[in-house]
Amino acid sequence: MLFGGHYVVGEVALWSGNLPEARSRIMRAMEFYDPTADENLLLYYGIDPFVVGCLILGFAETPMGRCDHALKLCGDAQARAAELSHLYSQAFSLAVIAQVHQMRREPARAALAARELSTMSHERGFGEMLGWAEWITGWAMVEQHRGDQGIQTMLKAIKFHESIGGTIATPWRRGVLAEGYAKNGRLDDAQQELRRAIETADQSGLHFFDAELCRIGGEIALRSDPQDPQAAERKFRDAIALAKGQEARLWELRGAVSLGRQLRDTNRPDEARTILSEIYNWFAEGFELPDLKEAKALLDELSS
Numbered sequence: 001m002l003f004g005g006h007y008v009v010g011e012v013a014l015w016s017g018n019l020p021e022a023r024s025r026i027m028r029a030m031e032f033y034d035p036t037a038d039e040n041l042l043l044y045y046g047i048d049p050f051v052v053g054c055l056i057l058g059f060a061e062t063p064m065g066r067c068d069h070a071l072k073l074c075g076d077a078q079a080r081a082a083e084l085s086h087l088y089s090q091a092f093s094l095a096v097i098a099q100v101h102q103m104r105r106e107p108a109r110a111a112l113a114a115r116e117l118s119t120m121s122h123e124r125g126f127g128e129m130l131g132w133a134e135w136i137t138g139w140a141m142v143e144q145h146r147g148d149q150g151i152q153t154m155l156k157a158i159k160f161h162e163s164i165g166g167t168i169a170t171p172w173r174r175g176v177l178a179e180g181y182a183k184n185g186r187l188d189d190a191q192q193e194l195r196r197a198i199e200t201a202d203q204s205g206l207h208f209f210d211a212e213l214c215r216i217g218g219e220i221a222l223r224s225d226p227q228d229p230q231a232a233e234r235k236f237r238d239a240i241a242l243a244k245g246q247e248a249r250l251w252e253l254r255g256a257v258s259l260g261r262q263l264r265d266t267n268r269p270d271e272a273r274t275i276l277s278e279i280y281n282w283f284a285e286g287f288e289l290p291d292l293k294e295a296k297a298l299l300d301e302l303s304s
Helices: 002-016 019-030 041-045 049-061 067-084 087-103 107-124 127-143 147-163 170-183 187-204 210-224 229-246 249-265 269-280 290-303
Strands: none
Touching: 002 019, 002 049, 019 049, 041 049, 049 067, 049 087, 067 087, 087 107, 087 127, 107 127, 127 147, 127 170, 147 170, 170 187, 170 210, 187 210, 210 229, 210 249, 229 249, 249 269, 249 290, 269 290
C-alpha cells in the first residue's frame, strides 16, 4: 500500500508539472518494492510495480535533463518485464521507451520502439498502447520530412485517445502536433492546435508540458510575424522561466536555444551566450542528443 500510495502521488505530480516531487515520490515508492514478496501485485495492478516505477521515473528524469539515466531505467524495466513474460508490462515498457526517445528528439529510435509496440498491440488487442504507437510514429514522420502523413497519423491517434477518455497527455500530444503544423507551414492550424493544448492544460491541471507549449508558441509567433520578434522573445523568456520552476532542464535548454537565436539575430550575442551557457554547463550527460548539439553549435558561433 505504501508503494502504491507514493507511486500514485508521484504520477499525479508528474502530469501536474511538479517534476521534483514526482521524482522524489516514485523513488520513495521503489524503496518498498520486494521482487519476491510483491509478485502477486502483478495480478492486482495488471502491471509489474517495478516495471511501472522504473518507467515513470525514467519519464520524469528525461525533461529534468538526466536523459541517459532515463534510458537506463527504461532498460531495467524492459528486462524485468521480459523476465516475468508479462505481455502488458512489456507493451508499457515499449510505449514509455518510445515516449522517452520522442522527448530526446530521436525520431528513428522512437519509431523503432513504436513499430514493435504497434505489432504487439495489434496481436494482443492493446488499444490504448496502439494509440501511443501511432502518435509516436506520426511525430517521427514529421521529423523525417513526411509532414502531411505524420500530421494525419498524429491527429488520428489523438482523436482515438480522447474518444476513450485517455486525455492525461492531451496538452503534450496537441502541443507536439502544433509544432508539426508550424514546421510544415500550416501556421493557422498550428495556432489553433496550440490554443487547444493550452486550454486543456488550464482546465485539467495537466501542466507537464507548459514550458514547451510556451516555446512552441514563440516559434509559431516568429514564423507568423517575423517583423514582430518581441512577441516571440517574450514567449521564449516565459518558457525558460517555467522550465526553471519545474527543474525541467531539457525544456529550459530548448527555450534558451530559441531565445539565444533570437538574441543573436537582434545583435545581442553577449546576452545570448550568458543565458545559453548557464543551462548548457549544467548538463553532465546526453551530449549526443540534438538539443545539446544545437546548443553547443550556437555557443561556438556566439563565441567566435
